[in-house]
Amino acid sequence: MTTRYTEDHEYVRVEGKTGIIGISNYAQEQLGDIVFVELPTVGTSFKKGDEAAVVESVKAASEIYAPVSGTVTEVNQALGDEPGLINSDPSNGGWIFKIELSDEAELEGLMDEAAYADHTA
Template sequence: MTVKYTEDHEWVRVEGGVATVGITDHAQEQLGDVVFVELPDTGQTVARGDASGVVESVKAASEIYAPVSGEIVEVNQALVDTPGTVNSDPTGAGWFYKIKFSDPSELDGLMDEAAYKAHAGG
């Protein structure tokens, strides 16, 4: 299992051919209290960089961009009713969706933890 990161402050946990996607602790901290989450549909096909969800705090709305191309195989429906989970457990129970990726080489374009920490400002 590896965890990678995008420039848009998403984490991507890769297990087998499936990547679980969420937003980082840094991202939830910056957003503040999350009050609304919109998820993609299971079965939907997305291309890398596609808007594939929305996370909104009291202050602002942010889109979630697909870190890799593939098919959405599962979404975290619980977030719709309890969006605050994104704040309390961003890298665990606050995951957004799972994507069965179609091009493993796209993973190479993501950051590792050290590179992400530098990107997020330490």
């Protein structure tokens, strides 16, 4: 399982041909308490960099961009009732959507954990 990060603080955790997308712990700390998540629609296709979702906190609304191209296969319905999962568990319970990767080579352009740690230091 590989996790890669964007400069905009999205992560993609790759399991086979599926990318699990969310925002990093750093991003949720910057946003503060998450109060609403606008999820994408299953079946929607995105190109890398497309706006895919919106996370609203008590401080601001923040667009979530697709870190890779692909088609949405699942959304985290639990966020509808409990958007704070992104604050309490951004990498596991707080994932936002899953995407079937259409171009795995795009992962090479993203940061690994060490590079992302340097980016947020």
